[in-house]
Amino acid sequence: xxxxxxxxxxxxxxxxxxxxxxxxxxxxxxxxxxxxxxxxxxxxxxxxxxxxxxxxxxxxxxxxxxxxxxxxxxxxxxxxxxxxxxxxxxxxxxxxxxxxxxxxxxxxxxxxxxxxxxxxxxxxx
Amino acid sequence: xxxxxxxxxxxxxxxxxxxxxxxxxxxxxxxxxxxxxxxxxxxxxxxxxxxxxxxxxxxxxxxxxxxxxxxxxxxxxxxxxxxxxxxxxxxxxxxxxxxxxxxxxxxxxxxxxxxxxxxxxxxxxxxxxxxxxxxxxxxxxxxxxxxxxxxxxxxxxxxxxxxxxxxxxxxxxxxxxxxxxxxxxxxxxxxxxxxxxxxxxxxxxxxxxxxxxxxxxxxxxxxxxxxxxxxxxxxxxxxxxxxxxxxxxxxxxxxxxxxxxxxxxxxxxxxxxxxxxxxxxxxxxxxxxxxxxxxxxxxxxxxxxxxxxxxxxxxxxxxxxxxxxxxxxxxxxxxxxxxxxxxxxxxxxxxxxxxxxxxxxxxxxxxxxxxxxxxxxxxxxxxxxxxxxxxxxxxxxxxxxxxxxxxxxxxxxxxxxxxxxxxxxxxxxxxxxxxxxxxxxxxxxxxxxxxxxxxxxxxxxxxxxxxxxxxxxxxxxxxxxxxxxxxxxxxxxxxxxxxxxxxxxxxxxxxxxxxxxxxxxxxxxxxxxxxxxxxxxx
Numbered sequence: 001x002x003x004x005x006x007x008x009x010x011x012x013x014x015x016x017x018x019x020x021x022x023x024x025x026x027x028x029x030x031x032x033x034x035x036x037x038x039x040x041x042x043x044x045x046x047x048x049x050x051x052x053x054x055x056x057x058x059x060x061x062x063x064x065x066x067x068x069x070x071x072x073x074x075x076x077x078x079x080x081x082x083x084x085x086x087x088x089x090x091x092x093x094x095x096x097x098x099x100x101x102x103x104x105x106x107x108x109x110x111x112x113x114x115x116x117x118x119x120x121x122x123x124x125x
Numbered sequence: 126x127x128x129x130x131x132x133x134x135x136x137x138x139x140x141x142x143x144x145x146x147x148x149x150x151x152x153x154x155x156x157x158x159x160x161x162x163x164x165x166x167x168x169x170x171x172x173x174x175x176x177x178x179x180x181x182x183x184x185x186x187x188x189x190x191x192x193x194x195x196x197x198x199x200x201x202x203x204x205x206x207x208x209x210x211x212x213x214x215x216x217x218x219x220x221x222x223x224x225x226x227x228x229x230x231x232x233x234x235x236x237x238x239x240x241x242x243x244x245x246x247x248x249x250x251x252x253x254x255x256x257x258x259x260x261x262x263x264x265x266x267x268x269x270x271x272x273x274x275x276x277x278x279x280x281x282x283x284x285x286x287x288x289x290x291x292x293x294x295x296x297x298x299x300x301x302x303x304x305x306x307x308x309x310x311x312x313x314x315x316x317x318x319x320x321x322x323x324x325x326x327x328x329x330x331x332x333x334x335x336x337x338x339x340x341x342x343x344x345x346x347x348x349x350x351x352x353x354x355x356x357x358x359x360x361x362x363x364x365x366x367x368x369x370x371x372x373x374x375x376x377x378x379x380x381x382x383x384x385x386x387x388x389x390x391x392x393x394x395x396x397x398x399x400x401x402x403x404x405x406x407x408x409x410x411x412x413x414x415x416x417x418x419x420x421x422x423x424x425x426x427x428x429x430x431x432x433x434x435x436x437x438x439x440x441x442x443x444x445x446x447x448x449x450x451x452x453x454x455x456x457x458x459x460x461x462x463x464x465x466x467x468x469x470x471x472x473x474x475x476x477x478x479x480x481x482x483x484x485x486x487x488x489x490x491x492x493x494x495x496x497x498x499x500x501x502x503x504x505x506x507x508x509x510x511x512x513x514x515x516x517x518x519x520x521x522x523x524x525x526x527x528x529x530x531x532x533x534x535x536x537x538x539x540x541x542x543x544x545x546x547x548x549x550x551x552x553x554x555x556x557x558x559x560x561x562x563x564x565x566x567x568x569x570x571x572x573x574x575x576x577x578x579x580x581x582x583x584x585x586x587x588x589x590x591x592x593x594x595x596x597x598x599x600x601x602x603x604x605x606x607x608x609x610x611x612x613x614x615x616x617x618x619x620x621x622x623x624x625x626x627x628x629x630x631x632x633x634x635x636x637x638x639x640x641x642x643x644x645x646x647x648x649x650x651x652x653x654x655x656x657x658x659x660x661x662x663x
Contacts (some may be wrong), residue, residue: 072306074304087338087374090424090441092439097434097435
């Protein structure tokens with residue numbers, strides 16, 4: 001009887017692929033450290049996250065075999081990322097559109113104290 | 126007709142001894158383990174509710190101190206949500222039925238299934254330890270900055286308990302999804318599947334996609350308390366509202382974890398006791414997925430008064446209304462299924478009717494809360510309490526009890542006493558409505574939640590509510606007693622006492638260890654009742 005090849009048949013990856021990916025990951029870690037020495041202003045975090053995302057993708061694609069997996073598995077991986085995008089994206093509808101007026105507490109520090117003559121005597125107690 | 130004896134060999138008598146139960150990988154035995162565990166948690170959670178309702182019978186704070194009261198509602202919420210409602214239908218009925226409905230011998234990963242129960246129990250023990258060693262007072266929602274900066278109770282321990290139990294949810298969801306994808310019997314296409322499987326698939330999606338978020342969020346709370354990270358602390362550049370975003374990203378969909386499996390149960394029951402295929406099968410199937418997906422887009426309606434931006438509130442308000450569409454599709458389609466059906470009012474069907482009615486009330490009042498203006502008026506009042514109890518208790522627990530009665534003969538091989546079943550339903554139904562309907566009015570009048578003293582003018586409604594709670598408690602005890610009684614004295618059920626369609630009814634009751642003698646082959650759509658000869662049901 002012939003052995004049936006199903007979708008779950010394990011894909012054999014040559015060892016050199018793993019070694020190459022490992023070297024790339026190490027290089028990218030070194031890059032992360034080096035980039036940290038440059039002040040990129042607001043892009044500091046963006047740079048670090050881009051490198052991290054690239055590294056995570058390599059791990060998922062090669063070490064976790066998603067590159068060789070059936071389409072359904074890829075769909076689920078993309079689904080996870082899409083859900084992360086939902087969480088971050090819709091949360092940002094709040095953070096990107098907050099205006100200072102909506103933060104009474106944030107104005108406390110910027111408002112100049114009233115001259116003493118204007119403070120109601122009841123409050124001076 | 127049913128034979129007068131139980132099958133000689135079934136999953137309950139293949140092995141004996143504690144070891145055969147605690148090391149079992151049989152999905153049916155794991156269902157029983159979950160059933161016992163969550164019943165215990167339900168009793169504990171119910172005890173906390175009892176103390177609250179007793180305290181609220183009088184306006185004065187005269188039964189427990191305010192600190193104790195805070196702990197009571199917190200532990201009631203934590204136990205009921207994370208250790209009863211979330212696992213209720215999926216871990217018990219889901220575990221028992223998914224492999225049987227797909228025509229398989231077991232779930233895809235039987236050992237992982239047992240591991241899930243152990244993880245759940247370990248998480249529960251952590252939380253119980255938090256409870257015994259002093260309790261928690263942050264509310265089940267763990268809102269920051271109170272939970273991170275002010276509360277000096279066992280927040281960290283309780284959060285870790287929920288964190289651990291979360292892994293059980295993730296693994297169970299994963300197991301169910303893989304089972305439904307990979308282990309369907311020959312001929313069982315996606316659109317021949319019973320709707321219970323569709324709804325369990327949708328709930329599993331939420332388990333897998335949502336639970337990691339609550340786990341990490343609670344871990345952050347614990348880390349913030351221990352290490353003072355400053356993620357939620359404004360003094361360190363954090364934002365307490367961020368906690369609410371992350372918390373509700375899971376916890377709103379968690380409501381659908383509770384109610385979507387319930388909808389699956391109701392679909393099965395309505396079809397079986399109307400002797401009809403569910404009207405609009407495809408719509409009902411996809412509406413489960415739609416609820417699971419849309420449920421992830423609406424969490425912000427819990428934050429309308431928390432300080433989110435007006436724009437964000439508008440977006441969340443609009444998205445929240447969208448969830449009403451698939452929910453209404455289900456309710457209308459169940460109702461349409463009844464039309465010209467051969468309806469019988471057996472106990473499971475009564476619970477299904479109860480579900481439809483309560484879920485409709487709970488759902489419609491949810492629309493009030495999605496409206497920005499009304500929400501600001503009733504936020505943190507008893508209106509909200511009433512609303513979500515109509516969904517969680519009136520909806521999810523009704524469906525759970527309905528499902529338990531419907532599949533009880535399959536699980537145990539014996540029938541429960543029908544008269545007592547109806548009495549139990551009526552008691553639960555009356556008790557529930559008497560408990561929670563007055564709370565809508567109390568909330569509308571402005572009584573805030575989480576206070577154990579209130580102005581005297583609210584007393585009448587509170588007394589009604591407390592009286593209802595005691596009726597409800599009796600209502601839950603009645604099935605507990607007669608279901609246990611039926612284990613020994615119930616009439617032998619036979620393989621299919623309801624004359625229902627579905628693979629689970631084609632095998633003996635209780636089923637053999639591997640469910641089916643031979644792998645079933647499916648040749649017809651689900652709920653193919655039109656081919657059945659007219660038979661009287663119970």
